[in-house]
Amino acid sequence: MASPLAKKAKTNHLASPDALRFLTSSQAQDVKAKFGTPTYVYSEAALRENATQATSFPNAFGLTARFAMKAAPNLAILRLFDSLGMHIDASSGFEVRRAREAGIAPQKISLSSQELPDNFAQILDSGAMINACSLSQLRRIGEARPGCSVGLRFNPGLGSGGTGKTNVGGPSSSFGIWHEIADEVEAVAAKHMLKVVKIHTHIGSGSDPEVWQRVTHMSLALVRKFPDVTILNLGGGYKVARMKTEKGTDLAICGAPVRETFVKFAHETGRKLHLEIEPGTFMVANTGSLVCTVQDMISTTKGCDEGLDFLKLDAGMTECIRPSLYGAQHPIVVVPKDASRVNQPPQEYVVVGHCCESGDLLTPAPGDPETIAPRNFCPTEIGDICVIESTGAYCSSMSTHNYNSFPQAPEVMLAMDKSLVVIREKQPVGQIWQNERQVAPETRIVHFSKYHGLGNDFVLIDNRSQTEPLVTPEQAVKLCDRNFGIGADGVIFALLGEEGCDWTMRIYNSDSSEPEMCGNGIRCMAQFVSALEGRQGEERTFSIHTLAGRIVPTVFANGAIRVNMGKPELNGPKVPTTLPVDKDGHVINTPLSVGGQDWQVTCISMGNPHAVVFVDHLEKGWDFDVVGPLFECHMVFPKKTNTEFVQVMSRTHLKMKVWERGSGPTLACGTGACALLVAAVLSGRAERKCTVTLPGGDLLVEWTEEGTVFMTGPAQHVFSGETHVA
Secondary structure, X not given: OOOOOOEEOOOOOOOOOOOOOOOOHHHHHHHHHHHOOOEEEEEHHHHHHHHHHHHOOOOOOOEEEEEEHHHOOOHHHHHHHHHOOOEEEEOOHHHHHHHHHOOOOHHHEEEEOOOOOOOHHHHHHXXXXXXXXXXXXXHHHHHHOOOOEEEEEEEOOOOXXXXXXXXXXXXXXXXOEEHHHHHHHHHHHHHXXXXXXXXXXXXXXXXXXXXXXHHHHHHHHHHOOOOOOOEEEOOOXXXXXXXXXXXXXXXXXXXXXXXXXXXXXXXXXXXXXXXXXOOOXXXXXXXXXXXXXXXXXXXXXXXXXXXXXXXXXXXXXXXXXXXXXXXXXXXXXXXXXXXXXXXXXXXXXXXXXXXXXXXOEOOEEXXXXXXXXXXXXXXXXXXXXXXXXXXXXXXXXOOOOOHHHOOXXXXXXXOOOOOEEEEEOOOOHHHHOOOOOOOOOOOEEEEEXXXXXXXXXXXXXXXXXXXXXXXXXXXXXHHHOOOOOOOOOEEEEEEEOOOOOOEEEEEEEOOOOOOOOOHXXXXXXXXXXXXXXXXOOOOEEOOEEEOOEEEEEEEOOOOOEEEEEEOOEOEHHHOOOOOOOOOOOEOOOEEEEEOOEEEEEEEEEOOOEEEEEEOOOOXXXXXXXXXXXXXXXXXXXXXOOEEEEEEEEEOOEEEEEEEEOOOEEEOOOHHHHHHHHHXXXXXXXXXXXXXXXXXXXXXXXXXXXXXXXXXXXXXXXXXXXXXXXX
């Protein structure tokens, strides 16, 4: 932990509290309720407006507006700007790849990088442009691709930025080729027959518009040295007014003199230059808000004239490092739980982050991250929402991700219709260390219990000690091996509850795949956690979080388990299947040819996909071992499928065999039993409550008039033990 900040600003430079930029108080509350805090929120309307301004920048002979994607490289933002006519400025080979993965055409990508990537030749071959940022880069390009077209990034000898750390021009900057060695650049380009088609300059973020215009003249002097240049890229860095005391750049005013300069240059030389600009901060800074919660408060005022009142947020330098890095200023707004406090006299607070780092300060003095600058807010309490505004640029993309092992916050788009759409999920905590490895392979002892539900058997592991499964999918395959392992259809992990549930269940199948849910497995899980809680023999209802959603089993004193399986999903594409749907979007008794035979298939999801097929006899007229795997992997099931073959014994008795996705033939499938009852009811073959006979025994399944499916059946403990896992 760093030494404490010692200085305090003499005056509160923001006398009146800030106001929300584009969110309303109720929308901020909705964000917290739906996604938790901290959460980044972006305004689609503001993003669209900024794209319109950038693509309307004054120009004489054509314009390409490139989004400096390092500012906010989220897929949804990249695709939105692409659809609005923006091109891309990439700062690394990895950003090039990220843009390509987002669907951006290579011809719309330009790379200017401090580190020329190893695959630069392939990037050039794809049609993307590279601006050489040093003589070394230019030589490497010439040696690898002699005769190709290339851009040159020059340091024009003059820089400007909001702070010294954002100034990327002048003699103190390493960005670009120093303008005084342009003759050497000409020689290297000539040696390798390189065609210099673009001159690129960029002087800093938050730069002075007057300095930016002066650099235009300096850049044109460089253009004169290279007769093949048709493009002049003047970078970006346009000043954005984050704070109410700041003045932002008007692109129309800033660009008008530049346009006239291009016209004058054309009259003098006959060369009509195409203009490129690369706004990043301008495009996204004021389109983003970070919704946080005041999670604690500290006061040092008692008995101390220099004491302060601190608001501790559940966010900080892990989400917004700009204040800690160079004293950047962000509007901060408290949204109190009690709205009447907004009208009360403001109080002075210092806002700090949640990191074990004294530099995690969100209210520094302007340009001075070492000085505390209190601000005025309405009287604030723990639990109030706190919105950090103007966090669209260089916040999510440039923070100290995972410091103190905090996961990355989710990102949400406030769409044009005012809906909130997730554009990046909250990072699973286990992902932080998932790439870490032991120095040497280690053998661990894992304690387990084996249960079965009608012969569908599972290894169950108490996984409350960590948030990811204790064994890998590959290790699960070994545990499930019936000759060399414990033997099971899958491994179930009992984790601490998520999203308000008592427990969380994860499953690895015997082939290492991970299903969304398992009906027999959930009953075994219920018995297992009853034992873990010391509640055997008691009636107990649990809520269990699964990849298919919230499942609620009830364990009765006699050992039976009744499970609320939720409502079936009947929409074909959501099952998912690509089979044609009826007028209601359902796939019921739809023809499908498999293994040279014609079948009638009904598709249902019980949190996992099922194909239900009714047959005249379960043992005659077809080969289960041949047809089962063909159904599982058929192209009309994009996530594969579980397949239930059903013989109707009566309107209250159904008999089935199942081929499970990832496991093959099993003695029982609880979700399959539920799916086949729904299919039988939809096709008029059965009542809403039936006994379903599986190879391992009977289940009682009911589909209520309200649409919920209930499954009742046993789950039995077989044995417990420990095993070595390597």
